[in-house]
Amino acid sequence: xxxxxxxxxxxxxxxxxxxxxxxxxxxxxxxxxxxxxxxxxxxxxxxxxxxxxxxxxxxxxxxxxxxxxxxxxxxxxxxxxxxxxxxxxxxxxxxxxxxxxxxxxxxxxxxxxxxxxxxxxxxxxxxxxxxxxxxxxxxxxxxxxxxxxxxxxxxxxxxxxxxxxxxxxxxxxxxxxxxxxxxxxxxxxxxxxxxxxxxxxxxx
Amino acid sequence: xxxxxxxxxxxxxxxxxxxxxxxxxxxxxxxxxxxxxxxxxxxxxxxxxxxxxxxxxxxxxxxxxxxxxxxxxxxxxxxxxxxxxxxxxxxxxxxxxxxxxxxxxxxxxxxxxxxxxxxxxxxxxxxxxxxxxxxxxxxxxxxxxxxxxxxxxxxxxxxxxxxxxxxxxxxxxxxxxxxxxxxxxxxxxxxxxxxxxxxxxxxxxxxxxxxxxxxxxxxxxxxxxxxxxxxxxxxxxxxxxxxxxxxxxxxxxxxxxxxxxxxxxxxxxxxxxxxxxxxxxxxxxxxxxxxxxxxxxxxxxxxxxxxxxxxxxxxxxxxxxxxxxxxxxxxxxxxxxxxxxxxxxxxxxxxxxxxxxxxxxxxxxxxxxxxxxxxxxxxxxxxxxxxxxxxxxxxxxxxxxxxxxxxxxxxxxxxxxxxxxxxxxxxxxxxxxxxxxxxxxxxxxxxxxxxxxxxxxxxxxxxxxxxxxxxxxxxxxxxxxxxxxxxxxxxxxxxxxxxxxxxxxxxxxxxxxxxxxxxxxxxxxxxxxxxxxxxxxxxxxxxxxxxxxxxxxxxxxxxxxxxxxxxxxxxxxxxxxxxxxxxxxxxxxx
Ligand code: SF4
Numbered sequence: 001x002x003x004x005x006x007x008x009x010x011x012x013x014x015x016x017x018x019x020x021x022x023x024x025x026x027x028x029x030x031x032x033x034x035x036x037x038x039x040x041x042x043x044x045x046x047x048x049x050x051x052x053x054x055x056x057x058x059x060x061x062x063x064x065x066x067x068x069x070x071x072x073x074x075x076x077x078x079x080x081x082x083x084x085x086x087x088x089x090x091x092x093x094x095x096x097x098x099x100x101x102x103x104x105x106x107x108x109x110x111x112x113x114x115x116x117x118x119x120x121x122x123x124x125x126x127x128x129x130x131x132x133x134x135x136x137x138x139x140x141x142x143x144x145x146x147x148x149x150x151x152x153x154x155x156x157x158x159x160x161x162x163x164x165x166x167x168x169x170x171x172x173x174x175x176x177x178x179x180x181x182x183x184x185x186x187x188x189x190x191x192x193x194x195x196x197x198x199x200x201x202x203x204x
Numbered sequence: 205x206x207x208x209x210x211x212x213x214x215x216x217x218x219x220x221x222x223x224x225x226x227x228x229x230x231x232x233x234x235x236x237x238x239x240x241x242x243x244x245x246x247x248x249x250x251x252x253x254x255x256x257x258x259x260x261x262x263x264x265x266x267x268x269x270x271x272x273x274x275x276x277x278x279x280x281x282x283x284x285x286x287x288x289x290x291x292x293x294x295x296x297x298x299x300x301x302x303x304x305x306x307x308x309x310x311x312x313x314x315x316x317x318x319x320x321x322x323x324x325x326x327x328x329x330x331x332x333x334x335x336x337x338x339x340x341x342x343x344x345x346x347x348x349x350x351x352x353x354x355x356x357x358x359x360x361x362x363x364x365x366x367x368x369x370x371x372x373x374x375x376x377x378x379x380x381x382x383x384x385x386x387x388x389x390x391x392x393x394x395x396x397x398x399x400x401x402x403x404x405x406x407x408x409x410x411x412x413x414x415x416x417x418x419x420x421x422x423x424x425x426x427x428x429x430x431x432x433x434x435x436x437x438x439x440x441x442x443x444x445x446x447x448x449x450x451x452x453x454x455x456x457x458x459x460x461x462x463x464x465x466x467x468x469x470x471x472x473x474x475x476x477x478x479x480x481x482x483x484x485x486x487x488x489x490x491x492x493x494x495x496x497x498x499x500x501x502x503x504x505x506x507x508x509x510x511x512x513x514x515x516x517x518x519x520x521x522x523x524x525x526x527x528x529x530x531x532x533x534x535x536x537x538x539x540x541x542x543x544x545x546x547x548x549x550x551x552x553x554x555x556x557x558x559x560x561x562x563x564x565x566x567x568x569x570x571x572x573x574x575x576x577x578x579x580x581x582x583x584x585x586x587x588x589x590x591x592x593x594x595x596x597x598x599x600x601x602x603x604x605x606x607x608x609x610x611x612x613x614x615x616x617x618x619x620x621x622x623x624x625x626x627x628x629x630x631x632x633x634x635x636x637x638x639x640x641x642x643x644x645x646x647x648x649x650x651x652x653x654x655x656x657x658x659x660x661x662x663x664x665x666x667x668x669x670x671x672x673x674x675x676x677x678x679x680x681x682x683x684x685x686x687x688x689x690x691x692x693x694x695x696x697x698x699x700x701x702x703x704x705x706x707x708x709x710x711x712x713x714x715x716x717x718x719x720x721x722x723x724x725x726x727x728x729x730x731x732x733x734x735x736x737x738x739x740x741x742x743x744x745x746x747x748x749x750x751x752x753x754x755x756x757x758x759x760x761x762x763x764x765x766x767x768x769x770x771x772x773x774x775x776x777x778x779x780x781x782x783x784x785x786x787x788x789x790x791x792x793x794x
Contacts, residue, residue: 018522019398019498023638027645028618032269032283034243034290036351046645075518076399076432080638081617082334083241084350104402107434108334112350125518166225166366175225177352179252182360185220185229186257189362192220192231193258197466198324199233202459 002177005117005147008099012143012154013068014132015059020073021080022109026089028081039085040092060093064139069095072131072143073102077120078109087113099145101152101161103128114167117176119147121161127152131159147171206370207477210326210439211405213470214345218328220362227364233327234344235357236313237264237300239291240619241332245354246294256298258361263322264295265303267312268619272582272609275305284620298358311585311611314338314551318422319587321451325440325467330357335551335635337428340437341421342444343471345405347435368434369403369479372472374410377486382670384561385420386553386633386653388412389427390492392484394502401433404479407472408438412486418447419557426552427635430499439471491669493538494637494651496526501637502651505668509536529639530648531627538666543650545630546579546606546661547642550616553633553654554584556591562658563600569672573605574664580607580622582614606661618643631660 030042048058059065071090077100078086086109090097100113100120110120123131134141134154144153145161147168152159163171170176182189193199206212220229242264249256256262269284279285295302303309309316314335317323325343329336334348353363373392406428413421421438428436438444445464448454455463490504501523503510509527511534512520527534532541548554548562559581573579581601583589589611592598598608615622616634623643624630630642630649637649652660655669 016521017525018519021498021636021638023617023636023641027640029643031240032281032287032619034287035247036244046640050645076402079398079432080334080430080636082332082348082350084244084332084352087350104399106399106432107402108348108350112352115350115352115356164366166223166227169225170227173224178223178227178364179352179356179359181223182229182356182362182364183254183257185362186360188220189229189231189257189360192218193361196217196231196233197462198327198455199261202455202463202466204321204453204455204459 002117002174004174005119005171005176007147008070008119008145009142010069010095010098011065011067011139012070012072012131012135012141013059013065013097014072014135016074016132018075018103019079020077022078022083022086022106023080025078025086026083030089031083031085036085036088036092038092039089040094040096043089043093065135067095068135068139069098070143070145071097071100071102072128072135073100074125074128075103077102077105078113079106082108082112084112084116087116087118091116091118101128101131101143101145110167114170114176115178117171119145119163119167119171121145121147121150121152121163123152123159123161127159130157205367205477206479209370209372209407209472209476209478210343210437210470211345211368211370211407211472212476214326214328215367217326217470218345223364225364227366229362230328230365231362232330232357233261234317234322234329234339235262235354235361236317236329236331236333236336237262237291237295237354238268238313238331238333239266239287240268241351242294242354243287243290245332245351245358246290246298248352248355249358250297252359254359256300256358259299261361262300262358263303263317264291264300265310265313265316266291266305267310267611268613268617270305270310270610270612271621272580272612272614273621275610281621305586305610308586308590311583311587312551312554312613314422314426315554315584315588318342318418318447319451319585321448321454324448324454324463325444326470330363334429335426337433337436338422338426338551340425340428340435341418342448343437343440343467345435345437346425348429368405370407371401371404371433371480371482372407372409372478373482373484375408375412375484375486376410377412378415379412379486379489380670382491382655382668382673383486383489384491384653384655385416385423386651387489387492388484388486389424389430390494390499390502390651391489393427393431393500394492395484396431396482396500398430398498398500399432401428401431404433406431406433406436407478408436409472410483412484413438414441414443416443417557418443419555422555423552423558427499430635440467441471491653491656493656493666494649495530495532495538496523497529497637497639498522498526499635499637499651501526503538505539505656505666507538509534509538511535529646538650539668541650541666542629543577543631543660543665544628545615545624545632546573546577546657547582547615547622547630547632547634548580548606548654548657549582549584549609549614550632550634551584551613552616552635554582554588556588558633558654559583559588559592559597560595562654563597565655565658565669565672566600566604566606566662569659569662571604571662573661577661577664578607579605579661580609580614582609582622583611585611604662615642617641623647624649631657631666633657
């Protein structure tokens with residue numbers, strides 16, 4: 001069993017934009033590695049540098065967001081490559097991203113996050129915007145992500161969020177690391193294999 | 205909820221049990237492994253003292269980091285070398301087959317598994333790579349997974365998954381001249397958007413898909429993920445079975461009939477229920493090019509860069525960002541945009557038929573790669589490389605100024621020495637135009653079909669492949685007509701009215717070619733100048749089965765390292781002229 005995850009509270013990082021793909025979260029050249037160590041420093045490396053050259057700052061570079069642990073994004077976040085290096089980089093960035101709140105996530109990305117114990121909660125476009133605006137107005141506010149009642153709150157403001165039932169149960173029961181359970185099922189796995197035609201009737 | 209679709213049948217067949225979370229523990233029939241997303245997974249399995257549960261159902265290769273020029277070991281890139289050492293060690297430790305460069309079987313993971321007959325209808329396939337969707341072309345349920353899930357599959361041969369909804373995407377009609385499977389999928393992405401498929405499996409169907417070869421179907425399914433769909437699939441049919449027959453890992457002998465019966469049984473029934481259906485007309489699809497930073501930022505070749513106002517409010521900031529990153533202005537035509545690099549390859553378009561299509565266009569055009577363009581062609585696997593060289597495609601490419609490389613992912617992504625520099629613009633047959641995808645943080649990618657990349661390389665700018673196809677000399681058409689007359693009974697030649705015009709692939713002036721006879725049901729055309737027959741010889745095979753067989757049968761692959769040496773030994777075919785296997789594979793000639 002892995003740790004139970006039910007409530008994450010801390011500062012936020014607003015990151016606006018749809019379709020932010022995993023190549024942007026961690027450019028491919030940093031995937032030339034055999035461990036996930038050290039990926040954190042390179043999260044959004046190219047986006048950050050590009051903005052810096054243009055005299056602007058990426059939210060991940062803004063000192064006012066440097067303590068952020070709740071990342072607030074927009075639609076289709078984490079699309080593209082299946083690389084788990086992307087959520088691993090986020091989890092190892094600064095204080096470590098502990099929850100992501102956004103309008104929608106690519107399936108593979110949110111699946112990877114779940115397997116790492118990093119919940120991805122969905123909210124409406126208007127609510128994402130409101131939360132991002134609230135954090136930008138006061139980066140010191142505490143953002144509270146609650147998996148019990150599926151909500152995101154800042155002070156007295158509260159927004160309802162969504163999380164697939166299965167993922168929610170996995171976090172609340174500490175079963176997000178599925179491996180133990182999957183391996184426990186090995187006898188049934190073997191029974192399944194024994195009835196698959198391509199492993200039996202016409203195995204090649 | 206969908207019912208009786210292929211997705212439902214395959215899902216149910218592979219369901220081990222329902223987990224307490226409500227997810228399904230799903231058996232994975234084929235797990236493919238590559239060097240980038242596996243080392244941490246192997247380390248976790250090792251650390252927990254676990255074993256690989258079904259080593260025989262796992263296959264590993266190396267593709268992402270392998271250099272496509274100098275493949276001598278140790279690699280100049282020490283990190284890449286370390287990754288190769290790691291996968292080799294891990295596969296040995298856990299008893300998993302590994303296809304290394306030089307084995308004749310190495311290549312992009314999504315190209316080699318189908319090539320060797322490992323990917324089969326009705327299977328579940330997983331790989332730590334989002335383009336695993338490719339394998340759905342066979343009627344498999346195939347999805348990309350992350351490294352934690354690679355670990356799960358290694359240790360249990362299963363995944364904890366939630367069921368997907370099923371959307372049927374029906375495309376009907378005959379594709380126009382110069383319009384390929386790549387254009388079909390770019391068009392679908394454009395209409396349904398990059399996130400429209402989140403939560404879905406895409407079932408591609410309709411007469412356009414039915415008429416496609418397996419390689420074309422793989423191109424379509426490959427990019428389902430770019431539409432947000434975790435997997436894409438096509439129901440298996442005679443084309444699928446013909447492709448599989450005789451491949452190394454395909455069933456044979458008495459097992460073959462059993463396999464076909466099973467494969468037929470898992471197709472979506474006529475009574476299948478879908479969560480959603482979208483229909484498209486092939487006639488609406490033109491050669492398509494991406495202009496922005498997401499694969500759905502696609503337009504027809506004769507359109508202009510769209511304005512932000514053409515998009516819903518929520519998309520506009522992204523569109524503006526794309527204009528800015530690409531340095532393109534709304535209203536500007538895409539045609540004529542100068543390119544710096546041309547890349548043909550990848551798991552989307554690095555198969556033999558893609559290389560043939562490129563060679564055809566190059567020959568029809570007849571020119572050289574523009575002086576300011578660096579153009580290179582990277583076969584998707586060692587087997588594709590061997591097949592292309594056996595057909596002389598490599599010589600066509602190099603003669604016209606293209607570089608010819610070893611198999612790998614190459615410039616599809618920036619993990620090996622093939623990279624864009626600065627703000628270079630690349631015309632690419634790959635699948636992603638994300639910011640920085642091709643190696644330069646400011647590099648710009650225009651996705652298009654291999655034929656369109658080829659013509660862009662020659663013209664030095666984005667061009668309409670249909671203009672080049674129109675240049676195919678009338679003589680070729682005449683010859684083909686002569687063939688048609690002689691083959692009046694041949695089924696291949698009965699292209700219904702409205703089908704695409706016949707196009708030959710002759711590389712020499714076709715006036716030299718003449719029909720010399722018929723051999724085993726094949727028309728044999730012979731060059732009048734036998735000194736150079738290998739390229740001038742044309743043959744038309746008559747049966748549909750023969751056509752299907754021609755789809756990139758694995759050539760007897762030679763170890764890659766020997767290929768350079770073996771090149772000079774390729775000789776023009778001696779008499780009697782052997783039919784060249786590349787020929788009429790256009791849908792209209794089926
Ligand atoms: S060719 Fe490109 S998309 Fe395909 S597996 Fe390699 S890197 Fe990924």
